[in-house]
Amino acid sequence: MGRVVGMVSIACLVWVLTGFSEVALADALNEPVVMTQDGCFVGAEAPGTGGVVMASVSVSEQAEAWDRLQEARGQAMSGSRQMFTDDFEDGNIDGWMLASGDHTASVTSATAANGTMYSMEVTGGANYHYTGAYATFPSCTPSYLSVWLQPAAIGVSTTYFVVGDSSIGTNNGVVFLYAHDGGVWRIYSGSAYSSLNVYTANTWYHHEMILDWNTRLVDWYIDGVLQHSGIPFRSPSTTAVDRVHAYHYAYSSTGWFDEYYFSDSTAPTATPSATPTDTPIPTVTPTPTVVPTETPVITPTPAPVPATGPAGLGLLLGAVGMVLALSFYRRR
Ligand SMILES: [Ca+2]
Numbered sequence: 001m002g003r004v005v006g007m008v009s010i011a012c013l014v015w016v017l018t019g020f021s022e023v024a025l026a027d028a029l030n031e032p033v034v035m036t037q038d039g040c041f042v043g044a045e046a047p048g049t050g051g052v053v054m055a056s057v058s059v060s061e062q063a064e065a066w067d068r069l070q071e072a073r074g075q076a077m078s079g080s081r082q083m084f085t086d087d088f089e090d091g092n093i094d095g096w097m098l099a100s101g102d103h104t105a106s107v108t109s110a111t112a113a114n115g116t117m118y119s120m121e122v123t124g125g126a127n128y129h130y131t132g133a134y135a136t137f138p139s140c141t142p143s144y145l146s147v148w149l150q151p152a153a154i155g156v157s158t159t160y161f162v163v164g165d166s167s168i169g170t171n172n173g174v175v176f177l178y179a180h181d182g183g184v185w186r187i188y189s190g191s192a193y194s195s196l197n198v199y200t201a202n203t204w205y206h207h208e209m210i211l212d213w214n215t216r217l218v219d220w221y222i223d224g225v226l227q228h229s230g231i232p233f234r235s236p237s238t239t240a241v242d243r244v245h246a247y248h249y250a251y252s253s254t255g256w257f258d259e260y261y262f263s264d265s266t267a268p269t270a271t272p273s274a275t276p277t278d279t280p281i282p283t284v285t286p287t288p289t290v291v292p293t294e295t296p297v298i299t300p301t302p303a304p305v306p307a308t309g310p311a312g313l314g315l316l317l318g319a320v321g322m323v324l325a326l327s328f329y330r331r332r
């Protein structure tokens with residue numbers, strides 16, 4: 001027993017001295033390894049030597065990043081852009097396939113993300129990649145990827161989220177994300193991009209990625225906080241993706257996956273609903289205008305009728321009548 005412990009201790013010392021490489025640890029333990037935890041073939045690229053690129057994100061950059069995220073989320077809500085979704089709320093993992101390896105995958109209600117009922121539990125791991133479960137979807141160039149991940153432990157490399165095409169086993173896809181054994185989330189893209197904070201086991205984390213297929217760069221958010229912008233696609237030659245893998249690298253690991261939501265960048269936005277007919281503005285019953293009481297017109301005192309008026313005419317006619325009568329009388 002002591003000898004075994006001593007061998008492991010020496011192996012761990014070698015591991016520490018060589019930069020925490022699982023390859024070094026595995027080599028020290030004489031275990032066969034095909035690829036490292038970052039999916040690099042042994043000898044092709046020494047893991048851990050690329051350096052960890054940490055973001056220095058200012059408050060203003062975070063504010064702008066938050067706006068970009070809100071816009072991406074809003075566009076993703078358009079139905080025709082939804083390329084792949086699975087929240088497991090139907091209580092099954094139909095559509096997911098098991099790759100080779102010793103993994104199991106099943107739906108569980110023991111834990112679920114974002115207040116939902118079910119998630120997918122994946123167990124297993126044997127220092128190999130692309131085991132576990134995977135699902136396919138129509139080939140597309142997604143502009144937005146969203147997933148919730150929960151590792152059962154820290155200190156081991158688990159809970160992989162890798163999106164790519166049918167050559168993912170050799171090109172490692174465009175996004176290669178996992179819970180790193182150093183206790184941070186990591187996107188490996190030739191260089192390692194680590195999360196700003198150490199993660200906690202048995203805790204859900206919402207990962208969102210905005211992909212720019214023109215520049216072939218990824219902006220990566222955790223729980224709405226930008227971790228890194230401008231992470232290069234892991235596989236720069238990939239022109240479209242059609243599958244997502246969920247698995248563990250470390251031995252006998254457990255992790256949960258939930259709320260997958262991918263939306264495409266090129267699909268048209270949802271057909272807008274017909275322009276609504278303007279609701280006629282109801283005729284407002286006019287308030288009757290109060291007619292002001294007219295100031296009574298003062299009737300002017302009538303001017304005295306001049307002598308040439310009707311009374312004068314009567315007198316004139318009377319005089320003419322008398323003249324005629326007098327003249328008639330004289331003729332008699
Ligand atoms: Ca769910």
Ligand SMILES: [Ca+2]
Nearest residue numbers: 090092093094
């Ligand atoms: Ca299902």
